[in-house]
Amino acid sequence: MCTKQQHPAWQGIHPSTSGVLFDLDGTLIDSALDLATAVNHMRATFDLPAVEVAQVRLWVGEGAWILVQRALQDLYLHQLDNLLNSQVWDTNKLAQGEYLLPRDDARIQTGYQAFIQAYQETKGKHVRLYPGAQALLQQLYKLDIKLALVTNKPERFLASLLAQAQIDTYFTCVLGGDTLAQGKPHPLPLLTACERLQVEPQKSLMIGDSRQDILAARAASITCVAVTYGYHQNQDLRALGADYLVDSLTQLL
Numbered sequence: 001m002c003t004k005q006q007h008p009a010w011q012g013i014h015p016s017t018s019g020v021l022f023d024l025d026g027t028l029i030d031s032a033l034d035l036a037t038a039v040n041h042m043r044a045t046f047d048l049p050a051v052e053v054a055q056v057r058l059w060v061g062e063g064a065w066i067l068v069q070r071a072l073q074d075l076y077l078h079q080l081d082n083l084l085n086s087q088v089w090d091t092n093k094l095a096q097g098e099y100l101l102p103r104d105d106a107r108i109q110t111g112y113q114a115f116i117q118a119y120q121e122t123k124g125k126h127v128r129l130y131p132g133a134q135a136l137l138q139q140l141y142k143l144d145i146k147l148a149l150v151t152n153k154p155e156r157f158l159a160s161l162l163a164q165a166q167i168d169t170y171f172t173c174v175l176g177g178d179t180l181a182q183g184k185p186h187p188l189p190l191l192t193a194c195e196r197l198q199v200e201p202q203k204s205l206m207i208g209d210s211r212q213d214i215l216a217a218r219a220a221s222i223t224c225v226a227v228t229y230g231y232h233q234n235q236d237l238r239a240l241g242a243d244y245l246v247d248s249l250t251q252l253l
């Protein structure tokens, strides 16, 4: 699917675009295997069974804390089960990770530390770029379009991960989920990126895969291109407000 033809002025990236903000996980890189390895390492420390990579894909996108909270929801369910003496859990909600233990629960704090350490140890070993990612960044860079990376992934992982994926030289501005006081879907990181790139939001484009990217772009009045292959938790990207949908970044070349 590609709806870019519906936009009369589209020639690759819109000609008046002077800045492009990229999401990372599920848009430029597929990091699900490393994330799943770290999640399962963390789950093992709680004697919880391993989960599939496909499951972890559904849990990614709102930063490491929410990922950990989702990945430890079984602890909460068992606790509730004991209290309520058996409960039928909504499997959809389970798959989407909606039963969140609060962040201040000591188990979440412990789990977070275990996850961060295990993820660090993966060294981004299984990270792979999605088709067209390298070529698109290169093309935009050559056109002198300013580029920013705006992710909810913790900042500490970004430098090595971008270097590992060989895309570290393109970005004028890199913002992690904990770089500023708010992460996506708040508009702050997108507006901050525009400010640092010295481009107007109206002349910028956000390219992302998830609800957080689309909502943040809408809140910042930035046109949003959503990729359909990422970690979007089975949500309807068009209904969320994406301006354009593409099945591959190669469609933007």
Ligand SMILES: O=C(O)COP(=O)(O)O
Residues within 6 Å of the ligand: 023, 024, 025, 026, 060, 061, 062, 063, 064, 150, 151, 152, 153, 154, 210
């Ligand atoms: O939640 C994450 O860690 C990934 O975040 P991103 O999709 O904003 O890159």
